[in-house]
Amino acid sequence: MIPGPFAYHRPTSVKDAVSLLGSLGEDARAIAGGHSLIPMMKLRLASPAHLIDLSGVADLKGIREDGRDIVIGAMTTQHELVGSELLANKIPILRETSLQIADPQVRYVGTVGGNVANGDPGNDMPAVMMCLNATYHAVGKTGERRIAAREFYQGAYLTVLKPGELVTAIRIPVPAAGHGYAYEKLKRKIGDYATAAAAVVLTLNGGKVATCSVGLTNVAETPLWAEEAGKILTGSALDAATVKKAVAAAEAITSPASDGRGPAAYRTKMAGVMLTRALARAKERTGA
Amino acid sequence: MTVNGKKVEELVEPRTLLIHFLREQLNLTGPHIGCETSHCGACTVDLDGKSVKSCTMFAVQANGADIRTIEGMAAADGTLHALQEAFREMHGLQCGFCTPGMITRAYRLLQENKNPTEEEIRFGIAGNLCRCTGYQNIVKAIQYAAAKMNGVPFQEAAE
Numbered sequence: 001m002i003p004g005p006f007a008y009h010r011p012t013s014v015k016d017a018v019s020l021l022g023s024l025g026e027d028a029r030a031i032a033g034g035h036s037l038i039p040m041m042k043l044r045l046a047s048p049a050h051l052i053d054l055s056g057v058a059d060l061k062g063i064r065e066d067g068r069d070i071v072i073g074a075m076t077t078q079h080e081l082v083g084s085e086l087l088a089n090k091i092p093i094l095r096e097t098s099l100q101i102a103d104p105q106v107r108y109v110g111t112v113g114g115n116v117a118n119g120d121p122g123n124d125m126p127a128v129m130m131c132l133n134a135t136y137h138a139v140g141k142t143g144e145r146r147i148a149a150r151e152f153y154q155g156a157y158l159t160v161l162k163p164g165e166l167v168t169a170i171r172i173p174v175p176a177a178g179h180g181y182a183y184e185k186l187k188r189k190i191g192d193y194a195t196a197a198a199a200v201v202l203t204l205n206g207g208k209v210a211t212c213s214v215g216l217t218n219v220a221e222t223p224l225w226a227e228e229a230g231k232i233l234t235g236s237a238l239d240a241a242t243v244k245k246a247v248a249a250a251e252a253i254t255s256p257a258s259d260g261r262g263p264a265a266y267r268t269k270m271a272g273v274m275l276t277r278a279l280a281r282a283k284e285r286t287g288a
Numbered sequence: 289m290t291v292n293g294k295k296v297e298e299l300v301e302p303r304t305l306l307i308h309f310l311r312e313q314l315n316l317t318g319p320h321i322g323c324e325t326s327h328c329g330a331c332t333v334d335l336d337g338k339s340v341k342s343c344t345m346f347a348v349q350a351n352g353a354d355i356r357t358i359e360g361m362a363a364a365d366g367t368l369h370a371l372q373e374a375f376r377e378m379h380g381l382q383c384g385f386c387t388p389g390m391i392t393r394a395y396r397l398l399q400e401n402k403n404p405t406e407e408e409i410r411f412g413i414a415g416n417l418c419r420c421t422g423y424q425n426i427v428k429a430i431q432y433a434a435a436k437m438n439g440v441p442f443q444e445a446a447e
Contacts, residue, residue, distance in 0.1 A: 002308075004303065010351075038346070039344065053349060104397075105339045105393070108339060
C-alpha cells in the first residue's frame with residue numbers, strides 16, 4: 001500500500017501554512033499526526049497533490065491557561081494530553097478520553113486538532129468537546145474566527161470549516177472545581193472506534209444536579225450533544241427514574257449505522273448503557 | 289536523520305513511507321511490515337523518544353529525527369540488550385515476527401516507567417499484536433528486563 005505522489009511542504013508559521021492552503025486550493029491537504037489521513041492515502045481514498053505538514057509550526061503546540069479557559073494547540077498529541085498536569089487537575093475528562101484513543105504508538109503522534117477537525121464521527125474528542133462547550137479557533141485567509149464545537153459538525157467528514165481554513169487551537173472553559181466527569185466507551189478491542197460512547201460533565205449542589213452536559217460518540221453521522229438529556233437531569237438527584245428518562249432522550253437522538261460493531265438498535269441501546277455508567281461514575285467523582 | 293547512532297542522509301520521494309525507507313534504502317529489515325494499517329505494531333521504531341508505527345509516517349516527516357530500530361538495541365560488541373536477553377530467556381517469542389516491534393515498544397515503555405505493573409505492561413504494549421504467545425511470556429520478559437535494568441533479582445509471580 002503506497003500512497004499516490006504528492007509535493008511536500010513544511011511551513012514554520014500559521015500564516016505560511018494558511019497561505020499555502022489558500023494558494024494550492026482543493027488539491028492541498030494539511031497533515032497533522034497523519035493517522036487518519038495516511039491510511040486513507042494508502043488506500044487511495046485520498047490523493048492530495050500537496051501535503052502541508054504542520055509539525056514545523058511551533059505556535060500550534062502546547063497547553064496554556066487563558067483567564068477561565070484552557071487553550072490547547074491543535075498539534076498537541078494525545079500523549080501530551082495524557083501527560084499534562086494542568087489538564088489532569090482542571091479538565092481530567094481529557095486525560096480519561098485520550099487514554100481510550102487507539103494505542104500508545106498512535107497517541108504519541110495523533111493530535112487533538114486532527115481528532116476534532118477531521119469530522120470523523122468515530123473520533124472520541126469531538127463529543128467530549130461538545131460536552132465541555134469548547135470553541136475551535138479557525139484561521140483562514142481573512143483572519144481568525146471562533147466556532148463552537150456544538151455547531152462545528154454537519155455530517156460524516158463534513159464540518160463548517162471553509163476551504164483553506166485551519167483549526168489552530170481549542171479553547172475550553174474550565175469546568176467548576178469539584179465537578180464530576182466520565183467518558184465511557186464501549187469498543188471491541190484496543191484501537192477500535194467506539195461501538196458507542198458517552199461523555200458526561202456535571203456539578204452537584206446540595207445533592208441535586210446543578211449543571212449537566214452529555215456528549216455521544218459514533219452513534220450518528222456526527223458527534224452528538226444530548227442537550228435534552230442534560231436538561232432532564234438538571235435539578236434531579238440522579239435518581240433511577242430521571243436517569244431512565246434522560247437515557248431515553250439521549251437514545252432518541254441517535255441514528256447509528258448497522259455495521260461490524262453491531263446493528264443500529266444495539267448501538268443505540270449501548271449509547272444508553274454508556275450514558276448510565278458515565279452518570280454514575282461522574283456522580284461518584286463530584287467533590288460537592 | 290540519525291539511525292541507530294549513525295548520521296544518515298538520503299534522498300526520498302515524499303510518498304516514501306518510513307518503513308520502506310528503513311527496510312529498502314537502509315537495509316534495516318528488523319522493523320517488519322505486518323498489517324500496514326497501524327494496528328499490529330510490527331513496524332514500531334523509536335523516534336525522538338516516542339514509539340511510532342513506521343508504516344503510518346512518511347520518511348520526510350522523520351527529517352532530522354533520532355531513530356532507533358531493533359538493530360540498534362544490542363551493544364557494539366554484540367552483548368544483547370536486557371530486553372533481547374529477556375525475550376530469549378523467558379520465551380517471549382515463537383515465530384518472532386512481532387518481536388522487533390515488541391522490543392522497541394517495550395524499550396520506550398521502560399524508559400518512561402522503570403518498574404511497571406503487569407497491567408501497565410499490558411496497556412503499554414496494547415498497540416502490538418502477537419499471534420503466537422498469548423502475551424503471557426512477553427509480559428514476563430518485560431518484567432524480567434525491568435528487573436535486570438533496575439539491578440534487582442527477577443521474581444516470577446506465582447501462577
